[in-house]
Amino acid sequence: MEYIDKLRNSGLRPTKQRLQICEVLFNTEKTFHFTINELKKRIKEKTHNKISLATVYNTVHAFEKKGYLKQIPINSNQTYFDTNITDHHHFYDLNDQKLIDLENSDVGPINIKKKIDGKRIKSVEVLVKLED
Template sequence: MTTKRSYSVLIDQLKDAGLRPTRQRLALAKLLFEGGNHHFTAEQLHAKAMDAEVRVSLATVYNTLHQFNDAGLLREVVVEAGRSYFDTNMDDHHHFYVEGSGELRDVDRDDVVLSTLPSAPEGMKVSRVDVIIRLDDAKD
């Protein structure tokens, strides 16, 4: 059950990120941010919205996810061309991607050790390093 207080927190988060707290943004934010960290594709979030009787188009879900990403409320993780997940965990971390099931799992940043990185091109700096470790079913 969502209380006025929890909606108030979501409204403040959206406003602080420079986003107008529309009914659809609030409903999607509630689905995204309640109950801990999650990884969602746009299609998965759309299905969850339909199950929760939130009437929103898939295009609106895509637009909202990209707006939240641009505002720094979540992170887009591209696992392959045309397949992105949106991660509500904004802490510095990496991912396991289970290719058979399409599941994305967090990997603590301290569990991945990189000894060196190439120098960034002139005039640029490294802002973040994302590691995706691809997994196959061990039975193969």
């Protein structure tokens, strides 16, 4: 029920597919990172229900636009998303190709001194690359 309101309040119709995707994405103890293909697999495992690839793409993009998901800026052949939408940063393990969350307390305050007229800062993201 809670997701129905969440979707309605965003101007998104609460369809069966979107509700199922909400369950997989947001009804979890911890936040997590995922690619579209990983999400599609999780949906099939958790709901025993196949949602078409196009719908998964549509929904993830809709959720991102509404601010329920964040894209993680990283160069990879696949796009990574994060269900943790709070301001936080990432380790990226180059050897294992794995993303690890950094708590906010793990990174000291970041001071951006430069300003650009007419533009405001939307986000500040730090990517720390690790290697063995």
